[in-house]
Amino acid sequence: MAKKPEEFKKQMEDNMKAAPNPNSHVKKVIGIVSGKGGVGKSLVTGLSAVAMNKKGYKTAIMDADITGPSIPKMFGIGKFNVGDETGLLPAATTRGTKVMSLNMLMENETDPVVWRGPVIAGIVKQFWSDVNWGDVDFMFVDMPPGTGDVPLTVFQSLPVDGIIVVSTPQDLVEMIVEKAINMANMMNIPVLGIVENMSYMKCPHCGEAINIFGNSKIESYAASNGIDILGRIPLDPSIAGLCDGGKIEEISEDYLDSLAYILDGMIEK
Numbered sequence: 588m589a590k591k592p593e594e595f596k597k598q599m600e601d602n603m604k605a606a607p608n609p610n611s612h613v614k615k616v617i618g619i620v621s622g623k624g625g626v627g628k629s630l631v632t633g634l635s636a637v638a639m640n641k642k643g644y645k646t647a648i649m650d651a652d653i654t655g656p657s658i659p660k661m662f663g664i665g666k667f668n669v670g671d672e673t674g675l676l677p678a679a680t681t682r683g684t685k686v687m688s689l690n691m692l693m694e695n696e697t698d699p700v701v702w703r704g705p706v707i708a709g710i711v712k713q714f715w716s717d718v719n720w721g722d723v724d725f726m727f728v729d730m731p732p733g734t735g736d737v738p739l740t741v742f743q744s745l746p747v748d749g750i751i752v753v754s755t756p757q758d759l760v761e762m763i764v765e766k767a768i769n770m771a772n773m774m775n776i777p778v779l780g781i782v783e784n785m786s787y788m789k790c791p792h793c794g795e796a797i798n799i800f801g802n803s804k805i806e807s808y809a810a811s812n813g814i815d816i817l818g819r820i821p822l823d824p825s826i827a828g829l830c831d832g833g834k835i836e837e838i839s840e841d842y843l844d845s846l847a848y849i850l851d852g853m854i855e856k
């Protein structure tokens with residue numbers, strides 16, 4: 588019997604998805620996206636895993652930002668090319684978050700990755716199918732930045748349960764956030780909310796919050812679009828220092844409390 592158009596579309600979407608490794612049991616896959624590069628997407632990916640790990644969940648990070656992978660550096664992970672008959676094995680951070688990134692597999696981590704979209708999506712599929720992730724409650728996927736062909740193809744390859752949008756106050760002015768949210772909506776993936784990075788700066792002398800980019804519009808934007816604010820992270824040189832030194836797990840401030848609360852509710856107890 589001929590397929591109905593919606594059945595055809597569903598099958599087409601399923602065909603694009605990678606099959607999971609038979610040894611992986613991942614309960615929730617959360618994608619972290621941004622409308623453009625350099626806004627702190629990897630920082631939020633790392634902090635999300637740290638927050639849920641602190642709550643006792645089994646956490647993992649897939650670094651799907653193939654051309655600009657920064658997760659291993661933030662966690663102080665070097666080259667890690669280990670596997671067995673079950674597949675490639677992820678590295679583990681000091682506190683036990685599992686990590687897979689192309690950087691860990693490359694001969695020379697400063698080599699540029701000059702592949703086009705479909706090849707990049709192929710690697711991400713392999714990270715899903717060929718890596719034995721074991722038991723994971725939350726896998727955080729650091730998505731390629733932007734709203735072009737590459738992030739779209741990566742989205743289609745993975746069973747993403749929800750996305751977190753990372754923005755800076757400037758993105759709201761330039762409507763870059765809206766593009767990222769529209770992309771998620773197009774893919775029918777729930778938007779869990781926005782994290783505003785570089786939201787403000789604390790005066791090192793008196794502790795006053797300084798809005799370096801002017802007053803943030805995130806509250807009015809979130810309210811008028813029915814989107815949750817999941818956290819605000821200040822621009823803080825100590826954050827950059829800990830990330831660059833591979834010590835993101837030592838950031839003690841709980842910037843993503845609201846996010847952790849929402850994720851908590853996604854897992855059946």
Ligand SMILES: Nc1ncnc2c1ncn2[C@@H]1O[C@H](COP(=O)(O)OP(=O)(O)OP(=O)(O)O)[C@@H](O)[C@H]1O
Nearest residue numbers: 624625626627628629630732821822823826827830
């Ligand atoms: N709130 C912050 N305070 C201080 N430094 C920050 C902050 N957020 C990000 N940085 C620094 O800015 C740089 C870029 O951050 P990050 O790698 O998280 O951005 P990204 O959006 O993932 O970039 P890309 O799109 O290139 O992957 C890093 O060196 C990081 O340590």
